[in-house]
Amino acid sequence: MGVIDLQVRIGNAVLPNPVGVASGTFGYGGEYEQLIDLARLGALYTKAITLEPRGGNDIPRIVETPAGLLNSIGLANVGVERFLIEKAPEGARFGCPVVANIAGATEVEYCRVLERLESSDVPWGYEINVSCPNVKQGGLAFGTDPQQIERLTRELRARTRRPLVVKLTPNVTDITVIARAAEQGGADALSCINTCIGMVIDTQRKRPVFSMKTGGLSGPAIRPIGVAMAYKVCRAVSIPVIGMGGIMTADDAVQYLLAGATAVQIGTGNFVDPRIPVAVIEGIEQYCLREGLTSVAQVRTLMAD
Ligand SMILES: Cc1cc2nc3c(=O)[nH]c(=O)nc-3n(C[C@H](O)[C@H](O)[C@H](O)COP(=O)(O)O)c2cc1C
Numbered sequence: 001m002g003v004i005d006l007q008v009r010i011g012n013a014v015l016p017n018p019v020g021v022a023s024g025t026f027g028y029g030g031e032y033e034q035l036i037d038l039a040r041l042g043a044l045y046t047k048a049i050t051l052e053p054r055g056g057n058d059i060p061r062i063v064e065t066p067a068g069l070l071n072s073i074g075l076a077n078v079g080v081e082r083f084l085i086e087k088a089p090e091g092a093r094f095g096c097p098v099v100a101n102i103a104g105a106t107e108v109e110y111c112r113v114l115e116r117l118e119s120s121d122v123p124w125g126y127e128i129n130v131s132c133p134n135v136k137q138g139g140l141a142f143g144t145d146p147q148q149i150e151r152l153t154r155e156l157r158a159r160t161r162r163p164l165v166v167k168l169t170p171n172v173t174d175i176t177v178i179a180r181a182a183e184q185g186g187a188d189a190l191s192c193i194n195t196c197i198g199m200v201i202d203t204q205r206k207r208p209v210f211s212m213k214t215g216g217l218s219g220p221a222i223r224p225i226g227v228a229m230a231y232k233v234c235r236a237v238s239i240p241v242i243g244m245g246g247i248m249t250a251d252d253a254v255q256y257l258l259a260g261a262t263a264v265q266i267g268t269g270n271f272v273d274p275r276i277p278v279a280v281i282e283g284i285e286q287y288c289l290r291e292g293l294t295s296v297a298q299v300r301t302l303m304a305d
Helices: 080-091 107-117 146-157 175-185 220-236 250-259 276-290 296-301
Strands: 008-010 013-015 019-021 043-045 062-065 068-071 098-102 123-129 164-167 189-192 196-198 215-218 241-244 263-266
Touching: 019 276, 043 263, 068 220, 080 098, 080 107, 098 107, 107 123, 107 146, 123 146, 146 164, 146 175, 175 189, 175 220, 189 220, 215 220, 220 241, 220 250, 241 250, 250 263, 250 276, 250 296, 263 276, 276 296
Parallel strands: 019 043, 019 263, 043 098, 098 123, 123 164, 164 189, 189 241, 241 263
Antiparallel strands: 008 013, 062 068, 068 215, 196 215
16 A cells, blocks of 8 residues: 555645545535545535535435435525634634535625635635535526526636636536536546436325425436446546445545546445545555556546547
């Protein structure tokens, strides 16, 4: 161990290893401080941060499905001002890059959140959530329109030199069109994928389980979708892709790397066992050793098209 170069480059900065924890599944980090050594993480993506605090959708907000989880959280979060006062100082002591996940109902809102976050040294970079299926305004409305994506990315790009990652939704006809629009707007990397729209119906009450009717499906059930989307996006753009969707083991993560992803994130897996991200880092390192590689970046080059 220790002989493999695990660093990955995103924009003008470097992550210590390719394994991050996904937005919305790891709070702001402090919640997990007693459970794992956060300094081992390649990156910690915060819960979405909006301009004003949001209470989120009515309960229930989570329902289990075969090999998956359907959620309708609705971007519940403390808002950017409380994030800066309470959560950012905590993030400074984690010892891993903290990526602020940003959401908004309008372009102006996204920009104002990013501008406020620029006043703190804590965010290593930003992940722009234009792909939340569980809110009435913003979210998917941005993520499915290439022109809006390009314009929003350009506006945000003009406001920061830190790494700017745009998070894509799988809920579109052709994800590569959206991916190219974000690249065109100046994104440093693309995260893919956010959750897939799904619905569970309560047969006794004869209505959908969620008040918003549909929710976002995550977990192993969506892994083949995530891998296929990452594979396509990697071939459509020349910026790094951060793959996610259903990663529970190192082998799952390696699928994304072989598909062409530069890094990965673990989401729903954290609810099953918060030690999964560290096990995945170690497993990727072992895979590299077995394959005779010297760096994790080489995994991407192993698979013939
Ligand atoms: C409960 C829950 C909350 C989430 N909240 C956010 C969020 O606030 N912002 C975001 O960009 N993605 C959010 N996501 C999506 C995840 O970050 C990830 O893209 C998705 O769950 C797929 O990865 P997974 O299968 O490993 O969970 C959320 C997912 C879950 C399960």
